Amino acid sequence: MTSANAPDRAARRRVPFMALCVAFGAMNTAGAFPAGAASFQECLAALRPSILASGVSAATFDKATSALQPNPDVFVLAQAQPEFKTPIWDYLAGLVDEERVNDGRAMMQRWAQALATAQAKFGVDGATIAAVWGVESDFGRSFGTRPIIQSLATLSCGSFRQAYFRTEFTxxxxxxxxxxxxxxxxxxxxAGAFGQTQFMPSTFLRTAVDLDGDGRKDLINSVPDALGSTAAYLRKGGWTPGVEWGFEVRLPQRYAGPSGRTRxxxxxxxxxxGIVRIDGSRLDGGPNAGLLLPAGPNGPAFLVTRNFDAIYSYNAAESYALAIALLSDRLRGRRGLATPWPTNDPGLSRADRRELQSLLMRRGYDLDGKADGVIGTKTKQAISDxxxxxxxxxxxxxxxxxxxxxRGR
Structure with missing residues (x-):
């Protein structure tokens, strides 16, 4: 998603296409879109009657599609989702860093009234709402730049999961x-997600709210609407007011017992x-929870409640949900992880990634003059070399x- 992550989730916003992303890995992407623009236009023409029958006006359909060209790049991008491709310690290093924590705390102060209104209306705390905002679009800095209509039209005319994407296109x-x-x-x-907190179009129609009271549901230009809509989505996804998402725990040595978010x-x-809280204190009651071991029993361990599942419903990847959960804790003023990840070569924060890119450019690597902390294809190639x-x-x-x-060479 390139959001802060890469935007480029009752009613799940991203679950269908996240499952789709895995399936895309087995496809020959060169053949995902069978022919050129002529076939694309024939596909759109075939879709037109059913889309008009759903209530879309002919004028809107024709204006949006008359000169539209397909973008086969979307099939390639479907194979590169960081939630599934990146080691969790790298994934979290860039999403839950000091920069995002500091920005998030500032944004929570700036938008305190909107967050308070959203919490009062939907029961989701402000730190969780702000954490979604931070991960999805870096607090409004990165929405993604791909035209939604072009992307969804291309996916609607591709060779996989057409029904899902045609629903989103409509x-x-x-x-x-x-x-x-x-x-x-x-x-x-x-994949069609848009706005401050990256809603899919069908979810916008089902869930978006007009929190600022101006008569429009605007997730792009209205931060209150985006924050309120996110709270509404999480509540519909099963969020229980007043319940923690979970917490870090300490396992007994050589733990070999049951685990799993859904258990x-x-x-x-x-x-x-023999499981205790990370500070050594006993588990003293609370809601049922599952034991999450994102890197196995030798890494950080968490007991997670149904509110973690509500976050998970926003984008069906445990690494994503954990990023939201951990960031929300930091925004509340809590400390970060106590248990190190099981790696001797941790990932980098965004500030460190920018420094690395700058150092690589000084050595002559072509990164288009950008030290933005985003590890794209050119940066990966430069690092590998x-x-x-x-x-x-x-x-x-x-x-x-x-x-x-x-730094040393």
Whole structure:
């Protein structure tokens, strides 16, 4: 998603296409869109009657599609989702860093009234709402730049999960037809998510709210609407007011017992297995929880409640939900993880990634003059080449060892 992550989620916003992303990995992307623009236009013409029958006006459909060209890049991007491709310690290093924590605290102060209103209306605390905002779009700095209509039209005419994307394509056209969003502002991720907190079009139609009371549901230009809509989504996804998402725990040595986010048991059952809070205190009751071991029993461990599942419903990846949960804790003033990840080469914060990119450019690597902290194809290629020359495994990771080598050479 390139959001802060890469935007480029009752009613799930991203679950269908996140499952789709895995399936895309087995496809020949060169053949995902069978022919050229002529076939694309024939596909759109075939879709027109059913989309008009759903309530979209002919004028809106024709204006949006008459000169539209397909973008096969979306099929390639579907294979590169960081929630599934990136080691969790790299994924979290860039999402829950000091920069985002400080920005989030400032944004919570700035938008305190909107967050308070959203919490009063939907029961979701402000830190969780702000954490979603921070991960999805870096607090409004990164919405994604791909035209939503083009992306969804291309996916609708591709060779996989057409029904899902045609539903989203139709919903996107309804948004234009209703005048909720200006066509020139309707941009976002490769898969159609848009706005401050990256809603899919069908979810916008089902869930978006007008929190600022101006008569429009505007997730692009209205921060209150985006924050309120996010709270509404999480509440529909099962959020229970007043319940923690979970907390870090300490396992007994050589723990080999049950685990899994969906295997919820009473706290007493986990306590009986020797599990304690990370500070050593006993589990003292609370809601049923599942034991999440995102890197196995030798890494950080968490007991997670149904509110973690509500976050998970926003984007069906445990690493994503954990990023939201941990960031929300930091925004509340709590400390970060106590248990280190099981790696001797941790990932880099965004500030460190920018430094690494600057050092690589000084060595002549072509990164389009950008030290933005985003580890894209060119940066990965440059890192891999530098690693090979520095005697490191050329895996393309932006890691502590690479930054140390770049600083020292």
């Amino acid at each position: 919903a996107a056209l309804k948004i234009l037809d209703h005048g909720d969003i200006a066509p020139e502002q309707f941009v976002g991720s490769w 919820k048991e009473p706290m007493a059952a986990w306590a009986a297995r 530098f690693q090979a020359k520095a005697g490191l495994p050329p895996d393309g990771r932006a890691s502590v060892s690479v930054l140390a080598a770049a």
